[in-house]
């Protein structure tokens with residue numbers, strides 16, 4: 001059963017949907033993706049990696065999301081991995097979503113990752129996305145420290161695509177594909193918060209008890225760079241899909 005919790009003043013512009021569990025959240029998220037992309041002439045889907053959107057991607061593949069003309073844009077990528085490293089986000093999205101949907105690698109756009117990353121290369125990526133006419137729907141996860149993409153706490157709300165240092169917590173949370181957190185790359189290239197806010201619609205997914213505290217802070221605390229995900233409340237068209245566990249610290253009736 002989906003509970004739709006409409007916004008308070010704090011949540012203006014933001015629909016909050018609470019699903020029973022992660023499966024139901026994924027099914028709902030997949031429906032939102034399908035509906036949004038079906039209205040776009042040349043659909044562009046912004047994709048996050050990580051554990052949270054995985055069920056949604058599986059659902060989209062099972063339902064056979066129409067991939068005719070669909071392009072994917074990645075939020076972020078590690079710096080320092082070999083181009084075809086399976087642990088990289090481009091390879092992960094290719095495996096989880098693009099290949100099963102028949103989307104060729106040339107229709108998947110990822111931030112640049114050379115070790116000597118220049119601002120010109122980052123601007124080039126942003127230009128590439130603008131040439132696609134921007135992102136129709138951006139899927140976001142939320143880090144336990146409130147990051148979106150790899151915009152760690154303190155990132156400016158008008159930040160653009162750039163190289164960043166990953167925090168120890170983020171390295172810890174992303175170490176499953178690596179031997180341990182020491183083997184997670186130190187740096188990544190990430191879309192900035194300002195870049196992300198340019199997508200026409202945002203879909204933030206949060207599942208599991210470990211996301212409860214930060215989700216409550218992001219949606220009901222102050223809008224502050226200390227919690228990068230709170231920036232989504234500055235966007236006019238946001239859907240947040242949480243499961244009961246992630247929603248457990250949200251006010252009972254918003």
Ligand code: F6R
Nearest residue numbers: 048049050051052141142143149
């Ligand atoms: C990954 C990304 C990150 C994750 C976040 C949550 O592309 O942008 O911000 O969305 O770290 O990760 P999970 O879903 O693994 O908890």
